Amino acid sequence: MHELTVATQIREGLEREFGSASSADDAAPMLLVDVVRIRVGALSGIVPEALEFAWPHATADSPLLSGASIQIEFVEVSVDCAACGTPTITPDLNRLRCPLCGSPDVRVDGGNELDIVSVDVREPHDPAPVDP
Amino acid sequence: MTQPVPRVPSFLRRHEASSATDPHTLIGLACDANYWVRRQAVDNPATPRWVIELLVRAGSDAELRGRSTPDPDMSAFDLRRLVECGSWAQTLVADHPNTTDEILAALALSTDPAVRTAVARHGSTAPRTLGRLCCDTDEDVRRAAAVHPSCPEAITDLLAAAGADADLVSVGDPAARVDESDATQLASLGPWGVFLAARQPSCPPDIVAAASSHPDWRVRSALFDNPATPADLRERLVSAAVPEAGSIDVRSLARPDADPADLLALASHRDSGVRLSLARHVGLTPPIAEQLAMDRVGDIRRTVARRGVVEPGLLHRLTQAGSSPDLGRLTEPDPAMAADDLERLTLAGWWARQLAVRHPATPPDALARLLCDDDPKLREWAAVHENVPTDVVEAIHRAGGARDLQGVADPDPTMTPHELATVAELGPWAAWVVAWHPNATPAQRLERHRYSAELDG
Numbered sequence: 001m002h003e004l005t006v007a008t009q010i011r012e013g014l015e016r017e018f019g020s021a022s023s024a025d026d027a028a029p030m031l032l033v034d035v036v037r038i039r040v041g042a043l044s045g046i047v048p049e050a051l052e053f054a055w056p057h058a059t060a061d062s063p064l065l066s067g068a069s070i071q072i073e074f075v076e077v078s079v080d081c082a083a084c085g086t087p088t089i090t091p092d093l094n095r096l097r098c099p100l101c102g103s104p105d106v107r108v109d110g111g112n113e114l115d116i117v118s119v120d121v122r123e124p125h126d127p128a129p130v131d132p
Numbered sequence: 133m134t135q136p137v138p139r140v141p142s143f144l145r146r147h148e149a150s151s152a153t154d155p156h157t158l159i160g161l162a163c164d165a166n167y168w169v170r171r172q173a174v175d176n177p178a179t180p181r182w183v184i185e186l187l188v189r190a191g192s193d194a195e196l197r198g199r200s201t202p203d204p205d206m207s208a209f210d211l212r213r214l215v216e217c218g219s220w221a222q223t224l225v226a227d228h229p230n231t232t233d234e235i236l237a238a239l240a241l242s243t244d245p246a247v248r249t250a251v252a253r254h255g256s257t258a259p260r261t262l263g264r265l266c267c268d269t270d271e272d273v274r275r276a277a278a279v280h281p282s283c284p285e286a287i288t289d290l291l292a293a294a295g296a297d298a299d300l301v302s303v304g305d306p307a308a309r310v311d312e313s314d315a316t317q318l319a320s321l322g323p324w325g326v327f328l329a330a331r332q333p334s335c336p337p338d339i340v341a342a343a344s345s346h347p348d349w350r351v352r353s354a355l356f357d358n359p360a361t362p363a364d365l366r367e368r369l370v371s372a373a374v375p376e377a378g379s380i381d382v383r384s385l386a387r388p389d390a391d392p393a394d395l396l397a398l399a400s401h402r403d404s405g406v407r408l409s410l411a412r413h414v415g416l417t418p419p420i421a422e423q424l425a426m427d428r429v430g431d432i433r434r435t436v437a438r439r440g441v442v443e444p445g446l447l448h449r450l451t452q453a454g455s456s457p458d459l460g461r462l463t464e465p466d467p468a469m470a471a472d473d474l475e476r477l478t479l480a481g482w483w484a485r486q487l488a489v490r491h492p493a494t495p496p497d498a499l500a501r502l503l504c505d506d507d508p509k510l511r512e513w514a515a516v517h518e519n520v521p522t523d524v525v526e527a528i529h530r531a532g533g534a535r536d537l538q539g540v541a542d543p544d545p546t547m548t549p550h551e552l553a554t555v556a557e558l559g560p561w562a563a564w565v566v567a568w569h570p571n572a573t574p575a576q577r578l579e580r581h582r583y584s585a586e587l588d589g
Binding site: 017047086 | 168347509
C-alpha cells in the first residue's frame with residue numbers, strides 16, 4: 001500500500017530523529033508524540049484518507065508514535081502561467097494547463113508537497129494535551 | 133502582507149539550512165513550514181539564537197519540532213517581529229493568546245490557509261477581519277470564521293441571504309436572491325463573496341466582469357448559476373473553463389434549458405469543475421443527482437445533497453453506511469446495516485463503494501468485487517477487510533496481482549488457463565492482471581490495451 005509505505009517512512013524518520021531510546025526495542029520511551037502534522041499536495045499522489053487509514057497500522061507497535069494522531073493539510077495544485085501571467089488553482093491534475101488561457105506553459109507553484117510540518121512531543125510523565 | 137512562497141524543493145532547503153552562514157537566510161529556514169528544514173536550521177550554529185528564543189516563547193518547542201506551551205508574557209512587539217520570518221512562525225503567532233487584532237489582520241492575508249484558519253479561530257480577531265475570512269477561498273477558513281463569537285451577524289445574515297449554508301462551506305439555497313447593493317457588498321468581502329454575488333441576477337456588470345476573469349475557476353463557474361448571464365458570456369466561460377473538453381460536449385452546462393440527457397453525460401466528466409457546476413445547474417434531475425451524490429469530490433456531493441433532489445432511499449443507505457448526512461465526510465456507520473444494502477453500494481458510485489469497503493458488515497462476495505475495483509485504493513482497502521475472501525486475494529496474487537493490488541508482479545507460472553479464466557471473471561482489473569500472465573491466452577492478452585483505454589476514457 002503506497003500510503004502505508006509513506007506512513008511507515010514517516011514513522012521510521014521520526015524514530016531515527018528521536019533516537020533509539022524511543023524505538024520499539026525499548027520498553028520505556030523517553031518521549032511520546034501526540035500530533036504529527038503533514039502537508040500533502042494534490043500532485044504528491046497521496047490520498048489523505050488513505051494516509052489516515054494507514055497511520056494507525058504503521059504506528060501501532062511504536063512506543064514513540066502509537067498514541068499519535070496525524071493531521072493532514074491538503075494543498076491544491078496552483079500554477080503560474082507564463083503566457084498570461086496569472087497565478088491560478090487548477091482542478092485538473094491530468095492536464096496541467098492554465099485554466100484561464102489554456103496555455104500548457106505553466107510552472108507548478110504548489111501541490112507537490114509531502115512535508116512533515118510539525119511534531120508535538122512530550123515526556124511520558126507529562127499529561128496528554130486536551131483537545132480544545 | 134506578502135509571504136515568500138517556498139519555490140525551492142524542501143531537500144534543497146534542508147541542505148541550505150545545514151550549510152548556510154547568512155543569518156537572514158537562516159532566520160527564514162528556522163521558520164520554514166517543513167519540519168526537517170527547521171531541524172537543520174536549529175542545529176546550525178550560525179542561526180541567530182534570538183529567532184529560536186522568540187519561536188520558543190511563541191509556542192514552539194526548543195528543537196523547533198512542534199508545539200509547546202507559549203510564554204503568556206510575550207509582548208505584541210516580539211510577536212510582530214516573527215510575522216515576517218516564515219510560515220511556521222506565522223502559525224505560532226496566529227495561535228498565541230497575546231497576538232493583537234492588528235497582527236491578526238495582517239496574518240489574515242497570508243497565502244497559507246493554515247495560518248488564516250488559525251486567525252479565524254483566534255479570540256482577538258476583529259469582526260472586520262472575520263467578515264473577510266467568511267469569504268475566504270478556503271472552506272476550512274470560512275467554517276472557522278462562521279462559528280467565531282465575534283463574527284459579525286450582519287455578514288453571516290448577508291451570506292445566508294445570498295444562499296450560503298450555515299457553516300459557509302457550500303451553497304445551501306440555490307434560489308436565494310439579494311439586491312444589487314448586497315451583491316456589491318458581498319463581492320467586496322473576498323473571493324467567496326464574489327462567487328455568491330456572481331450567482332445573483334442583480335449582480336452589477338463590473339462584478340460580472342471581475343468574476344468572468346477571476347483566476348479561480350470556482351468563482352468563474354458561479355456565472356453559470358446566474359439566470360441573467362448572457363448566452364455569449366456563458367459560451368465563452370465554457371471554453372475558457374475547460375480548454376480541452378474531451379469527448380463530452382460541455383456547452384450544455386451553459387444552457388439553463390439544456391437537454392437532461394446531455395447533462396447526465398456531464399456527470400461523468402473528468403473535470404471536477406464541470407461536475408461541480410452541474411451539481412448547481414438549474415436542470416438537475418434525480419438520475420444526475422444520484423450519480424453526483426456518489427462523486428469523488430466532497431464539495432460536489434455536498435452541493436447536490438443540499439439541492440434536495442437525491443432519492444431518499446439512496447441517501448438513507450449512504451448515511452447508514454457511514455456518510456455524514458450532507459455527504460461530505462465519513463462518520464460512524466450503522467453496524468446493523470443489511471448485507472443486501474451494502475451489496476448494492478458496491479455496485480454504485482465511488483462514494484458508495486468507499487463506504488462499503490470500510491463497513492464492518494460488508495459480505496465477502498461484495499468484497500471480492502471490490503478487490504477488482506478500478507480504484508486502486510479501494511482494492512487495497514478491500515484486501516485488508518476482515519471479511520475479505522482470502523482465497524480470492526491469493527488467486528489474484530498468483531495470477532500476477534502485486535501485493536498492494538496496485539499493479540502486476542511476478543505471477544505463479546504454474547497457473548492453468550482455467551484458473552486464469554476464473555480470476556479474469558472477477559472483474560475488468562483482474563482480467564487486466566491475467567492479461568500479463570505468461571500462460572494467458574491471446575484473447576486474454578487483449579485486455580492489456582482494452583482496460584487501459586477504458587480507464588483513459
